[in-house]
Amino acid sequence: MAAVASDEPHAEPPPIDLPEELISPEWTGFLVSTTWHGNYQYVLDNFVDIMHPPYLHDDTYTLAYGDKSDVVQIDDTETGFIVRRKEDKESNVERMEFVACNNAHARVGVYIPPGGGPGGFLRIIATVVPIDENSSQFNAWRMRKLDGWQGAMFRFMFNNLYEPLTWEVIEQDREILETLPPWPAPENLYQHDLGVARIRRYYRREAEAQVDALERFSEGKAA
Ligand SMILES: [Fe+2]
Structure with missing residues (x-):
């Protein structure tokens, strides 16, 4: 295949939009991947499905509440949408935010029991990269708003206690994901799936816009 040269207005790739949690010294944490x-679209659903944790993860350290x-x-x-629970906002998952940018990601706030130390909600920054029709690379930064000795303590505790607990949650998601039928599955969405419906609509519109742009580009070349 011939190499494709960049066009003049796009000679350089745009800067990557990174969330505050990954660039601010006020935050610390780890990447799990x-x-x-x-299919990656099921993983996207998972990022904004705020009512699955109290069921699927109800025997875990952070999500049993x-x-x-x-x-x-x-x-x-301005950059997407936030899914929240209307009544119980603070004792399980407090938000699932989808940020649509050139580094599209989810920002999730997870309740930490009192024994989990300071720093407020655990912030998960999650991305998914499609590999093929039936496999995906899942990446999640587990971040706390802690610096100095408190940040060092969190990193120590993560390495010695929290990381296995993190993998318990991730493995539960994986087990469900890998039993789902090939995308798209026949299903009936309901009120709790507001976020799922919204993120699917976003990606469908993005895909349609890219197809339109490609067709205009092709027509322009043919003219
Ligand atoms: Fe989950």
């Missing part, structure tokens, strides 16, 4: 044998019933609400932001 693994390959899942499932909170009511199992709630109403899901969704709020638009």
Whole structure:
């Protein structure tokens, strides 16, 4: 295949939009990354499905708390949207935010029990990279807003205690994901799937816009 040269207005790649948690010294944490044998669109669903943790992860260190019933609400932001629980906002997952940028990612806030130390909610920055139709690379930074000795203590505790607990949660997601039928599955969405419906709509519109742009580009070359 012939190499494709960049055009003049796009000679350099744009800067990557990184979230504050990954560039600010006020935050510290670790990256966990693994390959899942499932379609990446199911992983995107998982990023904004705020009512699955109190069911799927109800025997874990961080997600064994909170009511199992709630109403899901969704709020638009300048760069995407935030999914929250309307009633129980603080004892399980407090938000699932989708940030649409050239480094699209999810920002998730997870309740930490009192024994988990200072730093507020655990912040997960999650991305997914499609590998092929049925496999994806899942990446998640586990971040706390801690610096100095408190940040060092969190890193020590992560290495000695929290990392295996983190993998318990991730493995539960993987087991479900890998039992799902090939995408797209026949299904009935309901109120708790507001975030799932929204993120699918976003990616469908992006794909349609790219197809349109490609067609215009092809027509322009043919003219
Ligand atoms: Fe999960």
